[in-house]
Amino acid sequence: MSETYGIPRPSLRRLPIYYRHLIEMAERQVPYVSSKDLGQNAGVPASQVRKDLSYLHEYGRPGVGYDTKALAGYLEEFLGLANDKEAILVGVGNLGRALTLYPGFAQYGLQIIALFDIDPAKIGQTVGDREVLPMFKLVDLARRLKVQMGIITVPPHAAQEVASAMVSGGIKVIWNFAPCKLTVPAEVLVKSEDLAAELAALSHHIMRRSQVLAPATE
Amino acid sequence: MSETYGIPRPSLRRLPIYYRHLIEMAERQVPYVSSKDLGQNAGVPASQVRKDLSYLHEYGRPGVGYDTKALAGYLEEFLGLANDKEAILVGVGNLGRALTLYPGFAQYGLQIIALFDIDPAKIGQTVGDREVLPMFKLVDLARRLKVQMGIITVPPHAAQEVASAMVSGGIKVIWNFAPCKLTVPAEVLVKSEDLAAELAALSHHIMRRSQVLAPATE
DNA sequence: TATACTTTGTGACAAAAGTAACAAACGTTG
DNA sequence: CAACGTTTGTTACTTTTGTCACAAAGTATA
Structure with missing residues (x-):
């Protein structure tokens, strides 16, 4: 039930990351972007990107990738970024x-x-x-x-x-x-x-890290 | 592999929330806090709280709850909040x-x-x-x-x-x-x-919400 | 056109996270 | 001390999320 109008929440939260990369590539006149490319930029596997995008029913072209501008535009609309x-x-x-x-x-x-x-x-x-x-x-x-x-x-x-x-x-x-x-x-x-x-959770990492780096006591 | 030294990441991120409530209750001199209480404050079910705390091997007393100060102190240590x-x-x-x-x-x-x-x-x-x-x-x-x-x-x-x-x-x-x-x-x-x-994800909610609230067009 | 690459979309699978349920433990009350 | 209500720790289960693998679709090249 954590779905948000059809798209899982974690997917929804990755979309803006993809969007950002698409905008950047569009500015560089790159016509197509692959899921591998998007994934590397977002820090997730390419298959994750494809699955996320499949929820949107916006399709890419096998052997080519996703149309940069078209997908950016669709994400912009889907996320409602253009609306005030x-x-x-x-x-x-x-x-x-x-x-x-x-x-x-x-x-x-x-x-x-x-x-x-x-x-x-x-x-x-x-x-x-x-x-x-x-x-x-x-x-x-x-x-x-x-x-x-x-x-x-x-x-x-x-x-x-x-x-x-x-x-x-x-x-x-x-x-x-x-x-x-x-x-x-x-x-x-x-x-x-x-x-x-968030800081408290990070704090735990810092503690554990220094413990791990310190010589073992037992 | 999303485990963080034995404790799942989502659990780790809830611990500071529990900690905050424990501190508050300690200030009010409440000696024991139940998982139900912690859960209501954190917006998660009591069973979730108990499971989270079970990773820490800090035990409460059946029929009573968790010792407020003891658990707060343990969480403080576990999260490394006292260390500079x-x-x-x-x-x-x-x-x-x-x-x-x-x-x-x-x-x-x-x-x-x-x-x-x-x-x-x-x-x-x-x-x-x-x-x-x-x-x-x-x-x-x-x-x-x-x-x-x-x-x-x-x-x-x-x-x-x-x-x-x-x-x-x-x-x-x-x-x-x-x-x-x-x-x-x-x-x-x-x-x-x-x-x-985060804003972009929220933006999507705002859009969908106004669509839902608007009269249906079909 | 045939062959060799890429890349997609998806279905099957695996892992993780969350929920529910319950026996056991504890306190309280008569 | 027996009976009752409360709360825990844990197990089993459900749901969600992520990963893998591969056929199908497309491109490029000879």
């Missing part, structure tokens, strides 16, 4: 500012149209042309503008409250950078980016 | 600055001890007490201080070069925030945080 997607961001700290100004998002159609913070000192400041608004304006603004995504970059203790406000505002997709669990209605999708947890 | 881990960060843009100042990292033992950038205008600036150094000092500094981790927050076209320099400096774990693939020797671990790709 509007988001609001709550929590104008360092991370919030960084995401607001991150150039990669605009390339994929994401427009962060409003910023919010609870800190009165930050309200009225501007970050890349956008003014920081007070929290009480969030629900109404999200409703009026039919905002599609909410980005949370507040400390964990405030995240649930922010998420609930977003839900009240009709937001259906939340991208959460606070290291905590959010409780939302089932129709709302939450994707959490837990950097502290 | 030193990192250097390359790319003092908005994201680099945000990560440098991110309070969650210090809590998990990560010290970003040096910053690097290629931009002469940034060299000499300070970010949270740390001065930005020129790139040519990277390899030597990493070697001398036996730096364990490298964090890459440069644009994708510069990332491979940075990664290679880190490898030359003896760094064995790279945390890559640039949206591109890095080629490194097999003994070096690369963990990529590809925000643009």
Whole structure:
């Protein structure tokens, strides 16, 4: 049941990687790209690439490969990268500012149209042309503008409250950078980016690595 | 082969979530925590929690649960959170600055001890007490201080070069925030945080959602 | 056209991850 | 201390994901 409208989640998450390589090859005027090529760039076997693409029912040509532009275009459409997607961001700290100004998002159609913070000192400041608004304006603004995504970059203790406000505002997709669990209605999708947890997992690797490299004690 | 020294990767990545909840419960003086409790907080079934913990050979008490402090302490040790881990960060843009100042990292033992950038205008600036150094000092500094981790927050076209320099400096774990693939020797671990790709996958959900919500056309 | 290469799409298989179920262990209560 | 409810550790099972292998389809070359 982890399928996402017909395509397995891990496959879906590899598609943007393929897409990126296709764009690069298109810029270099390479007319066809093979699954082997795509796989090497993405760090997966060629068979994985072919299987992933087979879910899309976009076919390549045996002996040749996939039409670079056609496949890039199809992936762009499938992922909805060309469509404009509007988001609001709550929590104008360092991370919030960084995401607001991150150039990669605009390339994929994401427009962060409003910023919010609870800190009165930050309200009225501007970050890349956008003014920081007070929290009480969030629900109404999200409703009026039919905002599609909410980005949370507040400390964990405030995240649930922010998420609930977003839900009240009709937001259906939340991208959460606070290291905590959010409780939302089932129709709302939450994707959490837990950097502290990722670090903790990496930390384990670092520990094990140094243990392995150190002389054995037994 | 996706095992990481005996524990499956997905399990390893859930451990920090459990750890966080245990710390919270320990602060509230709760002596025991059940797998059900941990599972609800982490968004996984209780049986999953028990299976994850069973890999660690740390046992709970039937009818009671897991000793909060003991398990938190064990996870802390297993994940190596108490040990100091030193990192250097390359790319003092908005994201680099945000990560440098991110309070969650210090809590998990990560010290970003040096910053690097290629931009002469940034060299000499300070970010949270740390001065930005020129790139040519990277390899030597990493070697001398036996730096364990490298964090890459440069644009994708510069990332491979940075990664290679880190490898030359003896760094064995790279945390890559640039949206591109890095080629490194097999003994070096690369963990990529590809925000643009995550966004693209989310984008697909947003598209599908609005399609589903819209009135059917056929 | 025949032959030798490439590369695809897919079906069979293997591995990994997640779920469910249950006996055994423990505490509590009357 | 017996009966009951709770919670664990583990086994068996299901689902998901990834890999392999190969026929079929295409290209290139002589």
